[in-house]
Amino acid sequence: MADNTGNGQKTNGLPRIGFYICHCGSNIAGIIDVVAVAKFAETLPGVVVSREYKYMCSDPGQELIAQDIKEHKLERIVVASCSPNLHEETFRKAAQKGGLNPFYFQMVNIREHASWVHENKAAATLKAKDLCRAAIYRVRLHKALEKRRVPVNPDVLVVGGGIAGIHAALTLANAGKKVTLVEREATIGGHMAMFDKTFPTLDCAACILTPKMSAVKSHPNITLWTYSEVEKVDGYVGSYEVTVKRKPRYIKEDLCVGCMECIEACVFKEAKVPDAFNQGLSKRRPIYIDFPQATPKVVVIDPATCINVKTGKCKKTCVEACDRDAIDFTQKEEKVQLKVGTIVLATGFKPFDPKKSPHYGYGKYPGVFTALEIERLVNASGPTSGEVLTRDGRHPKAVGIIHCVGSRDEKTNKWCSRVCCMYSLKLAHLIKEHSGAEVYNFYIDMRAPGKAYEEFYEKLLSEGVHFIRGRVAEVTDWAMTKEEEGKLVLRVEDTLAGFVRRVPVDMVVLATGLVPQSDAGDVRRVFNIGCGKEGFFQERHPKLAPVNTFTDGVFIAGACQAPKDIPDTVAQAGAAAAEALALVDAGFVELEPNTSYVLEEECCGCKNCIPLCPYTAISFDETKKKADINEVLCKGCGVCAAACPSGSIVQNLFEDAEIYSEIEGVLAR
């Protein structure tokens, strides 16, 4: 380690600056001559210590800074190393350890901005010198700033009552936190409640899910609001004010015991409404309950089909049948306010719409089903009590399962939906078990990367399920041979055998991919979070912050973030709950001080800044006729400061003088 301390150097009234350049192993030193940069920095006005060191982020590196601050009475620190995203906080803490305000520090990224992007050593070294000079000029003008603390309301909101929301709510509630779980359907359970068995263990979905659903309902720390949606979220981390819209069920939830006598008594003697829970494969009445274990076990009246809600002209036999007086046609939509400190979003996915791939004949041929429809068909409590039947009531002798419908396809969605290979194997097993049919899987690549997943695939091979590698070109009912008459024919290029096959079957199952909910765009705007280009909610960092979002205090879990199976969903829901707990238990959050503020005397009240703020942190003070920035909501993006025509918005750590000085430094060669 070279020690270029220029102890005797006079600073001519400038703050005393310590400069440190990191080798980052050979990441930086392999291209940049760090010794030369350290010697160069030593000559710059104000620099009284200049050092190069192998790993500045290591404990000895940080200790070096802290010691120098004390020994050389340093008043400012510059570290030239990697991205501030990685180690700005590390070096701020080192400065603080030495007794300096942590914001008297500037970091220079000479790794991503110089050594990693240049091959010419001399040019990279020259660029590093320019960048370091800029930081040294800038840091002189830094001001001491303080982080502020705001208290965190311990109550938590969980949105979405699928397995992700259920698991997150129970984890939080078991830790003693008050949780409100908001679900937009009449029951919690999400997609998992529709399945018969789950891969790879083939355990009964209801047997593992319904105890958790009951636990949510009976938990003293959980308030469950089904048939409800979040309409508006105001506030900031630790202190969110949420408006929830509660749709009328026309049933008093506290009185209904789910005896279902009202359903039997409904004037609609025949069930005529397609049952959404059974994917439209059966019919229900206007007054209904989704499935026997629905939670809460409370019936619901569908306003679109109930004669009384629509016309007021019904004998109301349901009301007469209810001896608990639970039916209440006077119910109106309600808006309820809620205060929470943190939010877990778990709004899940929807299956790909197979009509977007018309060559597979969904909606055209009655023998073509989606995987979710088959989940209901093989389910003992489904529309056929578990019997695998085509829509015209036939027992299929041969079934083709087409993988990757709406996944890994340039024409629809490019992403792999991660669960379709595995649920196709599950359905192949269940169809064979329930009907004895020959089952053909048409796959592009078999993806089984989970615990006991490969073994499950091998089990299916041993059960005699057929696997044909190739993307099915089309499903038709055009018979070319006697054998194909009355059948659906799948035409596919078998890429292992190297020829085109025609496979006649009685039933086709489309393994539809997982796509974002239709209203994911609206939901993310309500919660002020981002989404990726495919529409799933965006995590803060794919590896290091997978359940955090860019809005502090809002976490994501489950398939709303990306397609995933139940084990991964549950793990992620636990992680989101733990992140929320960490905030709640700390009791406060620290806010970065690099926020903007308005110089009131200079603000002309033009309001230009208000719609530009991506964090809705700016409001207009009608009394003063000035813009007002909520420093808790402000994330320091600087858009308002850049856009303000009168220059009356200032951002801490990015003041004009600091930026001009930095520019002067970079150009001072």
Ligand SMILES: Cc1cc2nc3c(=O)[nH]c(=O)nc-3n(C[C@H](O)[C@H](O)[C@H](O)COP(=O)(O)OP(=O)(O)OC[C@H]3O[C@@H](n4cnc5c(N)ncnc54)[C@H](O)[C@@H]3O)c2cc1C
């Ligand atoms: C056909 C099929 C079979 C599968 N089989 C298996 C299997 O055997 N094993 C396995 O591990 N995985 C399986 N999966 C994957 C499994 O479905 C997902 O891992 C799991 O459902 C993800 O749970 P989730 O809670 O994130 O989402 P979801 O199950 O989609 O639940 C989301 C919940 O949020 C609610 N919601 C949505 N928007 C809002 C809103 N704005 N406000 C309030 N509530 C809202 C929804 O109504 C729903 O209740 C299968 C998937 C499919 C398509």
